[in-house]
Amino acid sequence: GGSFARLIIKTCGGLWLAALACGSAQDARPPLNLVAAQTQIRAPSGGPTSVEELRKLPLEQLMNVPVQASGTLTPMTMREAPVSMTVITAEDIRLTPHRNLLDLIEVYVPGAMVMTHSDGMKLGMRGIISDRNVKFLLLVNGRNINQSGHSGAAAELTNWVLDDIERVEIIRGPGSVTYGPGAIAGVVNIITKTARQVQGTEVSVKYTDPYDSKSMAVNYGLRKENVEFFMHLSVAATDGVEDTRAFSLQSPLSSGYGFLGTRDFIGVNALPPPDYMRDFDHEPQYKAHFDLRLFEEWRLWARVTTSGGNVDYRNSEAPYQTGFAGGVAQFTGAQSFAMIQTRDATVQLENNHEFTDFFRLETAVGVSSQDYERRNFRPLTYGPATAPFIQDQLGDPGSVRNVVQNFSEDQFFSRLLAHFDLTEKIKFVVGGEHLMTHYGPGWFEDGNDFRMGESGAPGIPNIISDLGSPAVNPVAMVPSLNGLTPAQAIFVDSDGWTANTVSGLAELSFHDLQWGAGPSFDVITAVRVDKHRDSGNLMAPRFAVVAKLDPRNTLKFSLQESVRMGTGEQLLVSHLNHEVNTPETIKGAELAYDSQLTDHLRFGAATYYYEMQVVGWTGSPDFHTAALGDLKHCGVEGELTYADDHLRVGLNHAFVKMLDWKLGEGVAGTGVSFSDYRRVAGGRVLDGTGNDLANYANNITKFYLNYRFLKNFTFHTDARVFWGMQGSEDQFKMVQRAAVGHPDQAAINAAINRMEDDNVFGIDFRTNVSLTYDWREWLSVTLFVQNLINVTGNRRYDYDTGTSALAPRVFYVEEPRTVGLMAKVRF
Numbered sequence: 156g157g158s159f160a161r162l163i164i165k166t167c168g169g170l171w172l173a174a175l176a177c178g179s180a181q182d183a184r185p186p187l188n189l190v191a192a193q194t195q196i197r198a199p200s201g202g203p204t205s206v207e208e209l210r211k212l213p214l215e216q217l218m219n220v221p222v223q224a225s226g227t228l229t230p231m232t233m234r235e236a237p238v239s240m241t242v243i244t245a246e247d248i249r250l251t252p253h254r255n256l257l258d259l260i261e262v263y264v265p266g267a268m269v270m271t272h273s274d275g276m277k278l279g280m281r282g283i284i285s286d287r288n289v290k291f292l293l294l295v296n297g298r299n300i301n302q303s304g305h306s307g308a309a310a311e312l313t314n315w316v317l318d319d320i321e322r323v324e325i326i327r328g329p330g331s332v333t334y335g336p337g338a339i340a341g342v343v344n345i346i347t348k349t350a351r352q353v354q355g356t357e358v359s360v361k362y363t364d365p366y367d368s369k370s371m372a373v374n375y376g377l378r379k380e381n382v383e384f385f386m387h388l389s390v391a392a393t394d395g396v397e398d399t400r401a402f403s404l405q406s407p408l409s410s411g412y413g414f415l416g417t418r419d420f421i422g423v424n425a426l427p428p429p430d431y432m433r434d435f436d437h438e439p440q441y442k443a444h445f446d447l448r449l450f451e452e453w454r455l456w457a458r459v460t461t462s463g464g465n466v467d468y469r470n471s472e473a474p475y476q477t478g479f480a481g482g483v484a485q486f487t488g489a490q491s492f493a494m495i496q497t498r499d500a501t502v503q504l505e506n507n508h509e510f511t512d513f514f515r516l517e518t519a520v521g522v523s524s525q526d527y528e529r530r531n532f533r534p535l536t537y538g539p540a541t542a543p544f545i546q547d548q549l550g551d552p553g554s555v556r557n558v559v560q561n562f563s564e565d566q567f568f569s570r571l572l573a574h575f576d577l578t579e580k581i582k583f584v585v586g587g588e589h590l591m592t593h594y595g596p597g598w599f600e601d602g603n604d605f606r607m608g609e610s611g612a613p614g615i616p617n618i619i620s621d622l623g624s625p626a627v628n629p630v631a632m633v634p635s636l637n638g639l640t641p642a643q644a645i646f647v648d649s650d651g652w653t654a655n656t657v658s659g660l661a662e663l664s665f666h667d668l669q670w671g672a673g674p675s676f677d678v679i680t681a682v683r684v685d686k687h688r689d690s691g692n693l694m695a696p697r698f699a700v701v702a703k704l705d706p707r708n709t710l711k712f713s714l715q716e717s718v719r720m721g722t723g724e725q726l727l728v729s730h731l732n733h734e735v736n737t738p739e740t741i742k743g744a745e746l747a748y749d750s751q752l753t754d755h756l757r758f759g760a761a762t763y764y765y766e767m768q769v770v771g772w773t774g775s776p777d778f779h780t781a782a783l784g785d786l787k788h789c790g791v792e793g794e795l796t797y798a799d800d801h802l803r804v805g806l807n808h809a810f811v812k813m814l815d816w817k818l819g820e821g822v823a824g825t826g827v828s829f830s831d832y833r834r835v836a837g838g839r840v841l842d843g844t845g846n847d848l849a850n851y852a853n854n855i856t857k858f859y860l861n862y863r864f865l866k867n868f869t870f871h872t873d874a875r876v877f878w879g880m881q882g883s884e885d886q887f888k889m890v891q892r893a894a895v896g897h898p899d900q901a902a903i904n905a906a907i908n909r910m911e912d913d914n915v916f917g918i919d920f921r922t923n924v925s926l927t928y929d930w931r932e933w934l935s936v937t938l939f940v941q942n943l944i945n946v947t948g949n950r951r952y953d954y955d956t957g958t959s960a961l962a963p964r965v966f967y968v969e970e971p972r973t974v975g976l977m978a979k980v981r982f
Contacts, residue, residue, distance in 0.1 A: 226326050226333060226342075227679065228572065228584040228662040234749055235666075237679055237699030237713045238330070239761050239792070241265070243323040245352070250861055250871040252923040252939035252975070254363065254432070255313045256323065260343070262873050262923070264325050265792045266809030266855050271968065272954040273467040273531055274306055275495050276313060280327050281763065282788050282811035282851045283340035283741075286826060286954050288312070289722065290340040292330065295458060296347055298503055301337055302525050304564050304594055304723035305607060309527060310499040311345060313432075314462045318359050318372040318979075319387035319444050321348045327792075328763060329717030329741055331695035332681045335588070335658060336720045339741050339767070347456070349446050350376035350383035356982040363975035366432060368393035372442075383448040391440045393464065395433025400948075400969035401468040403428075404906060406960035407837075408899060412906055415471050426471035429491035431968060435463040435528075436494065436553075457502045467493035467531065469953060469966045475534040477550040484536065492534055492552060498526040498598065503568075515574040517586075522567050526598040528553075529560035532637050545636060548625055555625045556637050561606045562651075563598055564723065567591045572660075580666045588658040594723055595651030596620075602649025607724050614774035618724060620649040645731065645778070652727065654688045667703075677701040685718075689726040690736045693718045707751040716742045721770070725780045737781055739770040759794045769827060773819075783825050787814040788848065803861040813848045813882070826850055826956040829885040837961035839893040845885030850954050852919075853879035871925040871939075880916040883955065886963045887911070894961055903962060910965060920946045933981045941973035 226238035233240065241264045253259050257269045257276055268279045272286050283290050289307035293300055302309045323345050330338035353376035361370045370391035377384045404412035411422015434440065438461075446456040470493070474486035503521030510516065530552055537549060548556040555561055572586035596605040603624050608617035617639050619626050628638035662681040669675040679699040686692050697715035704710060719739040720726065729736035747761040767786040773779050794807040816828040823834045824841070828849050834841045847853065859873035887907045894903045910916075925939035942949045953966035 226330060227664075228333060228586075228660070228681070229574070229582045229664050229679075231664075231677075234709050235677055235701050235703075237697070237701060237711050239327045239745070239747055241325045241327070243325070245321050245348070248317050248320060249935070249937070249979075250869060250925055250927055251859075251873065252871075252925050252941045252973070253317070254366070254368070254941070254973070255315060256317060256320075256343075256345075257312050258941075259317075259323070260325060262857065262859060262875065263805075264327065265794055265807040265857065266327065266790070266811065267325075268852060268855060268877065270850060270952050270954045271466070271468070271966075273469070273493060274529070275309070275463075275466045277954050278308070278312070278343075279851060280325075280341040281765075281790055281809075282813070282848050283765075283767070284850050284954065286956055287722075289337065289719065292334050292338045292342045294334065294342065294344040295501065296456065296503070297344060298501065298519075298521060298523075298568070299335060299337075300499060300501065300523065300525070302497070302527060302564065303592060304527070304562060305560055306527065306529075307337070307722075308343070309495075309497040310460055310462060310525060312462070313464065314440055314442060314460060315363075315368055315391035315393060316361075316370050316372050316389040316440070316442055318357070318374060318389065319347050319442065320345055321352055322346045327761075328745060329695075329715055329743055331717035331719075332683050332697040332715055333660075335683065336685050336693055336695075336718050336738070338717050339719050339739060347444055347446065347458075348374065348376075348385060348387070349448065350378040350385045352376070353385060354378055357979060358982075359977065359979040361975065361977040363393075363973055365396050365971055366393055366973065367395070368975075381450045383446075385444075385446040387442065387444040389442045393432060393434050393440075394437075395430030395465060396971055397430055399428045399431040399468060400971075401428035401431075402965065402967050402969070403469050404910070404963060404965040405469075406958050406962045406964050408902055408906060408960075408962035412909075412965075415468075426473065426489050428468045428470070429465045429472050429493070431465065431468065431970075433465045433491070435465075435496040438496070452506060452508055454505045455503070456505075457500075459498075459500045461496065461498045463496035464494060465491050466495050468968050470533065473534045475550050475552060476536055476546075478546050479539050482539065487550075490552070492557070493531045495529045496527075500524050513576040517570075517572040517574065519570045520568065522565070524563055524565045524598070526563040527560055528558060528597060530557060531559045532557040535636055537636060541636070542629070545632075545638075549636060555604045555606050555619075558606060559609065561597050561600065561604055562594060563596065563600075565593045565595070580668070582664045582666065583662070585661040587660070588656075590656040590658075591653065592656070592723065593651060593653045594727075596649065605647075605649060605651060608645075612772075614776060614778060615772045616645045616724070616728060616778045617643055618645045618647055618727065621646050645728070647727070654723070654726065654730075656685060656687045658683060658685045660684075674702050674704045676703070685720070687720055687726060687736075689730040690720050690738060693720060693738050709749045711745075711747040711749070713745050714743075716740060719770075721780055725772070728778045729780070732777070732779070737770050739768060741765055741767040755797055755799045757796050759792075759796075761792045762790070764789045769825070771825075773821065775821075782819040783822050784816055784818045784827060784831070786816050786827060788812060789814060801863045803859075805859045806857070808854070808856045810854055811848070811851060812853065813846060815846075824957045824959075826954060828882055829889050829957070830882075832889065832957070834957070834959050836893070836959055837897060837899075839897060839961055841889055841893050841958065841961075844889035844892070845882060847882030847885060849882040849885065849957070850952075851880070851882065852877040853881060867929050869927045869929070871927070872923065874920070874922040876921075877919040878917070880952075883916040883952075886955070886958060890958065890961065890963050897961065899961065907963065910963070914947070915950070915965060915967070918947055919950050920944070921949055935979045937977045939973075939975050939977070941975075942970055943972065945972060 270277045293308035326342040330342040353374045357374040359372045372389035375386045413420035416427025443459045448454045472489040501523040505519045548554040570588045575583040605620045609615040660683040664679045667675045682696045699713035702710040721736045743765040745763040750758045769783045790811040792809045796805045818831045824832045829844045830846045831843045857875040862870045894900045923941045927937040929935045948969040950967045958964045
């Protein structure tokens with residue numbers, strides 16, 4: 156029923172034939188011009204084949220090395236690939252102040268923005284963000300590790316240790332044609348280190364204050380003839396930031412507003428918020444990764460990670476009632492009741508066999524399991540007449556009565572891809588995938604503790620085992636005391652359920668087509684079709700033309716459609732209702748230009764237009780999903796980078812603008828925009844205001860610099876500015892208009908005036924610095940500071956799902972200045 160112990164490792168899989176274009180771990184200081192093409196190399200005949208040769212190439216030549224980059228099935232250069240991609244290298248990870256992968260993405264990826272929510276931290280790209288990380292795909296070595304049941308990308312994103320990562324490839328924009336349903340906003344592909352980067356032993360330690368985060372990692376690599384072995388082990392313990400600066404403006408306004416637990420708060424809540432980014436239940440994060448390569452053809456890798464912690468800072472800590480003594484209620488001390496833990500395990504066997512010069516077969520088979528627990532129940536007070544077994548459950552934060560999610564999903568994955576080099580200029584790839592997913596109880600949990608869904612949200616079911624679940628209330632119980640009525644639940648038995656997805660994918664590309672003396676062209680056509688038990692045929696096509704104007708200038712145009720099937724919860728409901736689940740779709744066009752202005756200076760620009768049908772729960776009592784609305788938006792991105800042996804500088808800007816948003820039939824409001832809104836609150840109508848995205852900055856500007864001096868020192872700084880969150884400010888105008896003449900008008904205006912005086916949705920500026928000292932090849936030490944300058948409070952905004960009361964919803968955390976020290980020793 157979902158136990159990790161039931162995983163069965165099956166054989167016959169595929170290997171990425173890889174020689175990574177970064178320096179080996181023996182060299183602590185690779186040249187800074189290795190910034191754009193650190194991807195899997197399949198060098199052409201006569202081209203560079205060794206790591207040492209690749210390291211000597213200047214930026215211009217590196218951009219023209221054929222690679223198996225994210226975004227296509229056929230090996231292409233980064234300049235030719237019809238996607239907008241950012242590569243974060245191991246050197247970036249080493250030099251850049253960060254807590255986790257999301258920090259690094261926000262530093263380097265144009266237009267990327269991170270918010271918080273009750274379901275954890277949320278990543279947005281190109282204006283697309285949600286209260287769950289279901290709009291993009293998260294991969295490890297090309298393997299999709301999104302949690303399909305509920306939350307999307309849940310593992311890896313908040314791990315404090317990243318020493319096992321060689322690079323991260325981030326595609327901005329749709330990518331379902333290559334990676335399958337879910338790649339609406341983009342794709343994040345984590346590429347792990349191998350023995351080709353680490354030979355010998357590396358030991359790293361890191362401390363970050365005021366998070367009181369302590370970590371240690373060990374890497375080991377061994378490379379012999381026909382055998383390569385890499386191992387990573389790490390642990391990180393984080394107590395979190397005390398005295399968190401968390402601002403909360405609740406709905407209704409009578410709940411109060413201000414910084415929780417301080418004199419600033421106007422209301423009755425005197426308790427502080429939970430410690431910021433503290434480990435889940437004080438349990439450290441662990442990570443283990445093993446990678447074995449044999450005969451340049453076989454690869455077996457296995458990975459286990461744990462991550463999570465406190466996630467919701469909108470509410471104060473609270474005590475749990477534990478019972479009675481002498482007729483007097485007994486309570487625990489104040490503690491966090493909103494936290495998440497994700498545990499993930501993956502094993503994959505891969506093979507890449509070249510039968511002839513024109514035919515290569517890539518196969519893979521793997522098993523994985525992801526365990527997910529989300530606690531998000533506010534502790535309650537109850538009387539002495541409450542049944543003793545209910546008292547025991549309410550006093551236990553880990554009881555299924557006090558959790559929203561408590562499940563695991565086990566997957567068996569297989570893939571077969573055939574690569575045909577039909578001619579020197581025509582490439583064809585065709586293949587298929589099969590994914591079997593089982594949803595059941597969490598690792599080592601009793602079947603009755605299985606729970607999925609959303610607690611208390613109207614129209615969203617709770618999926619549990621049966622009437623014997625501790626989450627179900629006795630018939631006569633009033634009030635509910637965190638329990639469910641049978642009408643709020645869907646019963647699936649303690650063993651859960653299983654569903655299959657089959658996929659077919661193909662890509663045909665024509666290279667270096669030329670008419671007369673003009674520029675040469677590449678034409679890339681691709682399509683993918685996915686069929687789940689509870690979905691129709693989900694098709695994701697792409698057509699792209701790449702014009703190589705000259706050796707330094709490239710123009711790329713693409714048309715494509717991506718899809719996202721519902722979560723496992725939504726697909727199950729469709730199955731039980733004898734319906735075909737409605738998929739989310741995005742259709743887009745993108746035009747990108749890349750110019751190598753000089754050997755060291757590169758300019759890139761892209762503009763895009765998207766039409767998106769947003770799908771989700773409708774809130775209906777029969778638990779339906781349907782189209783919530785239709786979104787049209789566009790954007791422009793520009794990027795300038797300079798790199799030589801001593802200096803790397805990058806500057807980019809992203810602008811996004813909503814063009815139109817129309818709510819679906821019967822939908823009153825969502826978190827996408829307030830431009831089309833029709834909810835009733837306090838007898839007043841909250842109706843459409845503005846014409847912008849509600850949870851995104853219109854403008855995002857980013858800068859980074861690495862400068863090497865005195866042979867052994869490297870200085871790093873980065874800065875990012877989020878400005879013009881007009882869509883969030885629209886809520887203020889909407890509420891003020893509805894409150895005219897209302898008895899609470901003065902209080903509502905006072906609260907909104909405070910938000911405007913504090914410029915809450917104005918400019919958010921952040922900057923980081925670090926100084927790294929490398930002594931020969933065996934020791935490096937980095938001193939770093941995050942949020943060095945506190946100009947606007949370093950606000951981390953909460954994703955806003957929209958207000959249903961006559962008051963705006965505003966939540967954010969002021970992240971503190973962070974000082975840390977990291978040291979790495981190589982043997």
